[in-house]
Amino acid sequence: MKRGRRSAASGGSNPYTDNDVADFYSGLDYAGTYHLAVRDLPDIIARQVTGRFALDFACGAGRSTRFLTSLGFQAVGVDMSRRMLAHARRKDPTGRYALIPNGDLSSLADRAFDLVHSAFPLGNATSRERIRSILAQFKRVLAPGGRVIVIEATDALYRHEWLSFSTAAYSENARATSGDLVRIAFRERMDQPVVDVLWTDADYRQCFKAAGLTLLETHLPLVDEGNPQPWISEREVAPWVIYVLASTDEIAST
Numbered sequence: 001m002k003r004g005r006r007s008a009a010s011g012g013s014n015p016y017t018d019n020d021v022a023d024f025y026s027g028l029d030y031a032g033t034y035h036l037a038v039r040d041l042p043d044i045i046a047r048q049v050t051g052r053f054a055l056d057f058a059c060g061a062g063r064s065t066r067f068l069t070s071l072g073f074q075a076v077g078v079d080m081s082r083r084m085l086a087h088a089r090r091k092d093p094t095g096r097y098a099l100i101p102n103g104d105l106s107s108l109a110d111r112a113f114d115l116v117h118s119a120f121p122l123g124n125a126t127s128r129e130r131i132r133s134i135l136a137q138f139k140r141v142l143a144p145g146g147r148v149i150v151i152e153a154t155d156a157l158y159r160h161e162w163l164s165f166s167t168a169a170y171s172e173n174a175r176a177t178s179g180d181l182v183r184i185a186f187r188e189r190m191d192q193p194v195v196d197v198l199w200t201d202a203d204y205r206q207c208f209k210a211a212g213l214t215l216l217e218t219h220l221p222l223v224d225e226g227n228p229q230p231w232i233s234e235r236e237v238a239p240w241v242i243y244v245l246a247s248t249d250e251i252a253s254t
Contacts, residue, residue: 029063032164032229036221037119037151037240038064042071044219048147048244051114055141057134058103058121062088065095068117076113078105105137114143119151123196127179128207131199135211139247148213148245154220155200157240158182160233166190178203201241208243214251217244 030038052074056065059077061084068075069092078100079085088097100107103121116138125131138148157165158173167173169190170183176198183193201218208215220238223231233239 030067033162033234033239034164036223036234036238037242038067040219040221040242041067041149044149044217044242044244045071045115048149048216049115050145051143053113053143054115054117055108055113057105057116057118057138059088059097060084062092062095062097064117064119065097066092068115069095073115078108103134103137105141108141110140111143111146113141114146116142116146116148118149120153122150122204123153123199125199126197128199128203131204131207132210135207135213138245139212142247144250146246147216148243150204150243150245152199152204152241152243153196154238154241155198156233156237158184158196158198160237160239162233162239163187163229163231165239169193173198204241204243208245209248212248213245214248215243216246218242219244 052072054068054073054075056068056075056077059065059079060081062077065075065077065088076096076098077085077088078098079088080100080103082099085097085099088095098107118134118138122131122134125134135148142148158167158170158176161168164187166185166187167183169185170193173182173184176182178198178200180198181195182198183195185191185193205215219242221240221242222236222238223234
């Protein structure tokens with residue numbers, strides 16, 4: 001959930017230009033509820049991805065790019081926020097990072113990446129058309145045999161309490177439907193809620209199909225037995241969903 005503050009009146013303005021937000025996100029790691037978003041990725045990637053070239057879309061301050069590099073990828077992190085990228089380069093001076101205004105990947109070559117990794121940006125899209133446009137770009141830059149891995153919030157994230165997040169102050173989330181704004185707070189920043197757009201599993205699946213991507217696997221990670229942290233909902237309800245996708249054209253030809 002690499003997201004910032006956004007008002008309902010803004011209609012989805014880019015939160016990443018907020019320097020305070022960028023500075024806060026630069027300090028996040030994969031602890032607490034976030035741990036579940038990445039815990040299973042090494043196994044998923046080992047089974048599904050061949051090749052070593054990875055694109056990290058909406059990399060923010062670079063934590064996911066650094067994660068991919070630790071798995072052996074030659075990773076390129078791209079983001080639309082100069083401030084976020086400044087943090088990424090400071091933390092990872094030898095890493096490769098690039099600015100993509102408005103999320104535009106046209107500067108990248110076709111069929112260049114064995115893995116396109118996308119963690120949490122689609123929950124900022126204000127329309128299905130925007131989601132489909134982003135996904136179509138993923139398909140264009142995906143190498144033959146490549147995979148797209150999308151990690152997003154489930155709609156349940158906005159209706160439960162979590163080790164790292166709270167929605168207790170936002171009862172209106174329970175009435176939200178696709179395309180509505182929803183609010184959630186980091187427990188360490190309860191006075192500054194994050195504002196996202198609610199999209200359901202059905203919405204994402206429709207967008208995958210429309211963008212020419214075939215869904216291969218879906219994962220809803222829950223806490224393992226024996227994990228001692230003071231979890232709240234994470235044992236019974238998945239906060240995140242992980243989608244593994246391939247080009248529909250390639251699947252159809254095999």
